[in-house]
Amino acid sequence: MAVKSFEELIAWQKARAMNRKVYSVFGKQKEFYYIDQICSAALSTMNNIAEGFERKSNAEFKNFLNYAKGSCGEVRSMLYVALDFGFIAQEEFNNFAEEVRDVSRLIYRLRESL
Secondary structure, eight states: OOOOSGGGOHHHHHHHHHHHHHHHHHTTOSOHHHHHHHHHHHHHHHHHHHHHHHTTOHHHHHHHHHHHHHHHHHHHHHHHHHHHTTSSOHHHHHHHHHHHHHHHHHHHHHHHHO
């Protein structure tokens, strides 16, 4: 792999952007259990990409990318909760869910490239 740091990975960059968006949209939500869950999942997505990369082993990196993809799925699931409980509107849900799917696809492609 020609990439020298996880910060160069598009999947990590997009996961970081997703994490910022999660915090900006839900960070002031009054439902603290919800905030904790979705923010933890978003943070886990980007951190698992970074941690796996730093392990310097393709096998371990693949495992951490699996964890990152799982956490990304958790963010998407939590968006349904946000929609169901009126934390976000349908259009915002649609746009946000597509961004999360994009992160998930990038993680999958990265994993498959190893």
